[in-house]
Amino acid sequence: MRPFAYERAPDPDAAVSSAQTHAAEGVRYLAGGTNLVDLMRLGVERPGHLIDVTRLGNDRIEETDDGGLRIGAAVSNAEVAAHDLVCRDHPLLADALLHGASGQLRNLATVGGNLLQRTRCSYFQDVTKPCNKRRPGSGCPAREGAHRNLAILGHSEACVATHPSDMAVAMAALDAVVHVTGPNGDRVIPMPGFHRLPGDEPQRDTLLEPAELITDVMLPPPITGARSRYRKVRERSSFAFALVSVAAVLAVEDGLVSEIRIALGGVAHVPWRAERAEDELLGEPAGEEAFAAAADAELESARPLRDNVYKVALAHNLIVRTLAELCP
Amino acid sequence: MSLIEQAKFAEIALHVNGEERRIRVDTRSSLLDVLREQLGLTGSKKGCDHGQCGACTVLLEGRRANSCLALAVAHDGARLTTIEGLADGEDLHPVQAAFIEHDGLQCGYCTPGQICSAVGMLEELAEGWPSAVTPDLDDAPVPSREEIAERMSGNICRCGAYRGIVAAIEQAVR
Numbered sequence: 001m002r003p004f005a006y007e008r009a010p011d012p013d014a015a016v017s018s019a020q021t022h023a024a025e026g027v028r029y030l031a032g033g034t035n036l037v038d039l040m041r042l043g044v045e046r047p048g049h050l051i052d053v054t055r056l057g058n059d060r061i062e063e064t065d066d067g068g069l070r071i072g073a074a075v076s077n078a079e080v081a082a083h084d085l086v087c088r089d090h091p092l093l094a095d096a097l098l099h100g101a102s103g104q105l106r107n108l109a110t111v112g113g114n115l116l117q118r119t120r121c122s123y124f125q126d127v128t129k130p131c132n133k134r135r136p137g138s139g140c141p142a143r144e145g146a147h148r149n150l151a152i153l154g155h156s157e158a159c160v161a162t163h164p165s166d167m168a169v170a171m172a173a174l175d176a177v178v179h180v181t182g183p184n185g186d187r188v189i190p191m192p193g194f195h196r197l198p199g200d201e202p203q204r205d206t207l208l209e210p211a212e213l214i215t216d217v218m219l220p221p222p223i224t225g226a227r228s229r230y231r232k233v234r235e236r237s238s239f240a241f242a243l244v245s246v247a248a249v250l251a252v253e254d255g256l257v258s259e260i261r262i263a264l265g266g267v268a269h270v271p272w273r274a275e276r277a278e279d280e281l282l283g284e285p286a287g288e289e290a291f292a293a294a295a296d297a298e299l300e301s302a303r304p305l306r307d308n309v310y311k312v313a314l315a316h317n318l319i320v321r322t323l324a325e326l327c328p
Numbered sequence: 329m330s331l332i333e334q335a336k337f338a339e340i341a342l343h344v345n346g347e348e349r350r351i352r353v354d355t356r357s358s359l360l361d362v363l364r365e366q367l368g369l370t371g372s373k374k375g376c377d378h379g380q381c382g383a384c385t386v387l388l389e390g391r392r393a394n395s396c397l398a399l400a401v402a403h404d405g406a407r408l409t410t411i412e413g414l415a416d417g418e419d420l421h422p423v424q425a426a427f428i429e430h431d432g433l434q435c436g437y438c439t440p441g442q443i444c445s446a447v448g449m450l451e452e453l454a455e456g457w458p459s460a461v462t463p464d465l466d467d468a469p470v471p472s473r474e475e476i477a478e479r480m481s482g483n484i485c486r487c488g489a490y491r492g493i494v495a496a497i498e499q500a501v502r
Contacts, residue, residue: 002333003333003335004356006338006402034394034397038379050399052402081458082452087466088466102481103449103452103481104393107388238481
């Protein structure tokens with residue numbers, strides 16, 4: 001591992017200012033470290049300066065005036081999943097978090113870090129292989145190589161990686177908003193859209209600019225009368241990344257779909273908000289036939305690779321089964 | 329600039345098993361490396377060094393954590409309990425005693441991590457933390473075999489002593 005200087009920032013402004021000062025050395029914000037330290041050990045990340053952002057005062061969960069929740073970026077994944085307000089208002093988020101990682105990792109990992117975790121594509125993690133995300137322009141061996149677990153939607157010639165987070169899939173379905181501070185002040189980035197498709201710049205996972213720092217994630221008030229569920233299919237029953245996962249929120253009034261949110265994990269470079277399926281379903285009679293037609297509409301644009309064709313059927317079935325379970 | 333960059337060091341204090349230890353650490357050192365190489369506490373084991381096997385699990389501020397992924401410098405002032413600190417003198421911790429009684433091990437390499445993880449897990453359960461298999465987030469979780477297996481999935485045993493491990497934890501709950 002490359003030697004690095006370490007500092008503990010006292011507040012967000014100091015963290016951002018230091019990130020600008022040390023930009024040339026290669027600077028990274030450090031929270032739980034469960035992904036960053038691993039990537040440093042693998043040689044994928046080689047920062048010369050780490051800024052610890054776990055003690056900036058954003059380590060609480062509180063109710064906002066509009067009935068939503070403010071979740072500090074430094075709150076651990078375990079605390080979010082066990083928090084009374086989260087379990088009461090947004091069980092979908094708790095459910096998704098509990099389907100990710102292991103008990104001891106959830107105790108270390110933070111909300112901000114979870115959003116910023118990198119793909120587990122094996123070529124990205126192996127510094128002896130080309131990878132456009134790790135070394136732009138070097139190529140993508142995954143396209144013809146080991147891509148069983150990689151993307152079927154929204155990928156590009158340059159990159160077929162998937163985003164590994166469960167938490168982010170639930171947040172995308174819940175219309176969470178990411179609060180950020182940086183050299184040009186504060187800004188907010190709505191969750192479906194915080195992460196970006198690879199295009200020809202797969203090295204950029206999110207819309208964050210250099211030195212920008214996630215301070216909080218805001219959740220809107222819960223949708224009254226809606227039911228939600230996170231379902232995840234993986235190669236073993238616990239402590240594994242998703243092959244495909246779905247976060248769904250459904251409300252039905254007089255037999256018609258009155259609220260619908262669907263987000264998919266394990267299928268794209270981003271937590272994939274299934275907007276086409278939502279458009280198909282809103283206002284329509286709730287039922288398996290409609291759910292299947294909506295899933296088909298969403299997956300029409302899927303472009304599976306040689307070895308991940310199975311994900312198209314898996315995503316389809318997962319959407320239909322999950323919505324059917326939520327249907328009153 | 330020299331091709332080999334100089335290592336950077338920091339002075340930190342750790343409260344390990346009730347004792348304050350002041351040490352100078354390379355900023356790159358994990359808590360696991362500091363425990364094993366600098367403090368002589370070799371009970372915590374290095375399995376994968378990537379957070380995937382759980383052999384390095386210790387209690388950090390009372391919560392179970394993978395010590396291989398925690399940079400020591402980032403935990404200046406922290407309170408740690410390792411496998412060496414669980415027993416009360418000659419009296420084993422109930423989880424330790426249960427692992428012996430139920431053969432919750434074969435080669436023993438993963439055992440310190442399994443036991444520290446189980447101790448942390450039982451505390452989480454007692455506080456009502458849900459898991460992925462808890463039927464309802466609002467209900468207090470019960471220590472069923474299914475709950476124990478789910479909550480212990482961060483600790484791998486390559487000998488496959490899971491039967492005994494689950495039985496030991498079931499006993500320790502009682």
